[in-house]
Amino acid sequence: MADQVLEELRQLEAAIPKMIEIARQFKLDFYPMRFEICPSEIIYTFGAYSMPTRYTHWSFGKSYHRMKTMYDYNLSRIYEMVINSDPCYAFLLEGNSIIQNKMVAAHVLAHCDFFKNNIYFSFTNPKDIIESMAVAADRFRHYEMVHGQDKVEAFIDSVMSIQEHVDPHRMIKPKVENKNKDQNNGCCQTKPASPYDDLWELDKNHSCSCQGECFRKHSKIPPQPEKDILLFIMEHAKDLEEWQLDIISTLRDEMLYFWPQMQTKIMNEGWATYWHLRIMREMDLTESEALEFAKMHAGVVLPSRSSINPYYVGLKIFEDIEKRWDKEFGPGAGREKIFEVRELENDISFIRNYLTKELVEELDLYLYRRIGHDWKIVEKNWEKIRDHLVDSMTNAGFPTIVVEDGDFGKRGELYLRHLYEQRELDILYLEKTLVHIYKLWNRPVHLETQIDNKPVLFSFNGEKGSKKFI
Numbered sequence: 001m002a003d004q005v006l007e008e009l010r011q012l013e014a015a016i017p018k019m020i021e022i023a024r025q026f027k028l029d030f031y032p033m034r035f036e037i038c039p040s041e042i043i044y045t046f047g048a049y050s051m052p053t054r055y056t057h058w059s060f061g062k063s064y065h066r067m068k069t070m071y072d073y074n075l076s077r078i079y080e081m082v083i084n085s086d087p088c089y090a091f092l093l094e095g096n097s098i099i100q101n102k103m104v105a106a107h108v109l110a111h112c113d114f115f116k117n118n119i120y121f122s123f124t125n126p127k128d129i130i131e132s133m134a135v136a137a138d139r140f141r142h143y144e145m146v147h148g149q150d151k152v153e154a155f156i157d158s159v160m161s162i163q164e165h166v167d168p169h170r171m172i173k174p175k176v177e178n179k180n181k182d183q184n185n186g187c188c189q190t191k192p193a194s195p196y197d198d199l200w201e202l203d204k205n206h207s208c209s210c211q212g213e214c215f216r217k218h219s220k221i222p223p224q225p226e227k228d229i230l231l232f233i234m235e236h237a238k239d240l241e242e243w244q245l246d247i248i249s250t251l252r253d254e255m256l257y258f259w260p261q262m263q264t265k266i267m268n269e270g271w272a273t274y275w276h277l278r279i280m281r282e283m284d285l286t287e288s289e290a291l292e293f294a295k296m297h298a299g300v301v302l303p304s305r306s307s308i309n310p311y312y313v314g315l316k317i318f319e320d321i322e323k324r325w326d327k328e329f330g331p332g333a334g335r336e337k338i339f340e341v342r343e344l345e346n347d348i349s350f351i352r353n354y355l356t357k358e359l360v361e362e363l364d365l366y367l368y369r370r371i372g373h374d375w376k377i378v379e380k381n382w383e384k385i386r387d388h389l390v391d392s393m394t395n396a397g398f399p400t401i402v403v404e405d406g407d408f409g410k411r412g413e414l415y416l417r418h419l420y421e422q423r424e425l426d427i428l429y430l431e432k433t434l435v436h437i438y439k440l441w442n443r444p445v446h447l448e449t450q451i452d453n454k455p456v457l458f459s460f461n462g463e464k465g466s467k468k469f470i
Contacts, residue, residue: 008098009037015102015283022282023109027339028275030112031126032087035105039094044068046081046091050258053134055250056141057156080104084261086126088112099292102283103276110275114268117343120260123168129257136250143243154439155244159230159251161436164398166252167228168259225402225417229437230255232403238412239442248440262396263346270314271342273300277315303363308389316363317354348393355389357382391421399425401447414441418449425449434460 016035023030038046046052048064070076079100082090090108092101115121125132144152226232230252234245261268280293301312321341322334341350360382367379367388379385394400400419408415414437418425430447437445437460444461448470459466 008101011098012101012105016105018283019102019106019109019279022279023106023113023275026275026278028109028113030088030109030116031085033109033112034087034089035092036089037092037094037096037101040068040071043078043081043091043093044071047078051083051130051133052089052091053130053137054254055133055137055156057153057160059160080108082108082111083130084115084121084124084126084257085129086116088115088126089130097292099285099289100296103280103293103296106276106279107272109279110272111268113275114264114271114342118260118264118267118346119344120168120263120346124257124260133254139246140250143247147243152243152247155247156251158436158439159248161433162229162440163251163255164396165227165229165401166231166255166259167226168256168263170228170231221406222403225404227400227402228252229401229403229416232406233440236406237441240440259396260346263348263393266308266310266314266317266347267342267345267350268314269310270316270318273297273311273315274318274338306368313363314350316359317350320356320359321354348390351386351389351393355386360385391423394421399423404448408446411443413444413446416445416447418447420450424451427451430458431460431465434458434465438462 016033020033044064044067047067048060054060067076067078071078078093079096080090080092082088088108090105090112092104096104115126140152140156221236222232230248234240234248234252240248277297280297285293301309301315303309303312318338318341322338324334325337326332326334341354345353365382365385366377367385368375368377370376371378379388400421401416402419403414404417405413405415407413416437430449434445434447444459446457446459448455448457450456455470457468457470459468
């Protein structure tokens, strides 16, 4: 058995450079690759933590046991894990057959090409991500030693309850000026508006008798609704200690790193599937290997009756784009077009721009819901199906909630507003999350949303929650 394993390792070591050469001939452009074969315990630990190195949290252990149990009972399997890093690390599952590992290696080469070239990943930092997460994990362990594991983990619970509420587009949006400054009737309004005023007046006392209080009194925080709730709490919560600010900052940075992967799930998996198919076709496979590969690929793209299979849908859309562009603009135009799509789109624009009526019918997509005791198909119109998919992917599938007022009622309370888009919040989840937000803000918190198209305000004051229609 040991000799067979060594022989398969030698075959894989010989095959990977060949696959890299084929991928480069296809003009895939990826970071330097590092492949490792790991036992299932390691793969599922990485899968639960989403990274090889990360801080510890009970929810990661819960994920590990769920995934490992599914693997042990042969109900599901992680064949590989690839990290958006430079160099790019790909972990293959020990026990994969040689042909499985070859297909997985071809698959992750395309993932790495996607990480490197898709515009939405350009705001991540793949060069230092593994090291920075390892350093953060060390800091969190130190906090646990100083403040106690229960206290630190409870605080992480609260941060994780709203960790998706960041703004990945914050860096490319124009800075919003505080318009209330011009509306202020106080004496600060009379000060010059030059950007160098502060420099010239460093050595001077404030010429205004109010010492700036009139401006602070009348300015609204934030001046416009703020989507990045974690950042707002970091900047404006009054009672957070340094270690708590560090935890919020770290989890926010990690969410911004993972966000492009959530935005491009269908594209990324479709792209990797498209290329593992073509790279494997160029390999010298024996008849039995070709048969095993065909069976494995068929399993990857097997359509689901109850959900979207991103490998299948993404693959079919890329192949459809290539076919249509070749037909309209000549051979080669389609390949050029899919590289352009890979670079510029995310799942929302990918589905909105390239999911056609013919594809919806070919993929047999439909909407369904439970009616009585049965699940029934309720929509087959292709445009409504496409629009429903796009809506479900908006904000990576999470409800959009903004900070409306950080000094609500002039009492320092936090007022949040759900941007209702015909989708109601889960009330039980909402009420439990408000408790966590209170622990971060340490003052009463409110959330405005809609129930049955009526505005309603949920509040938590530190002792009990309340609800009232407004």
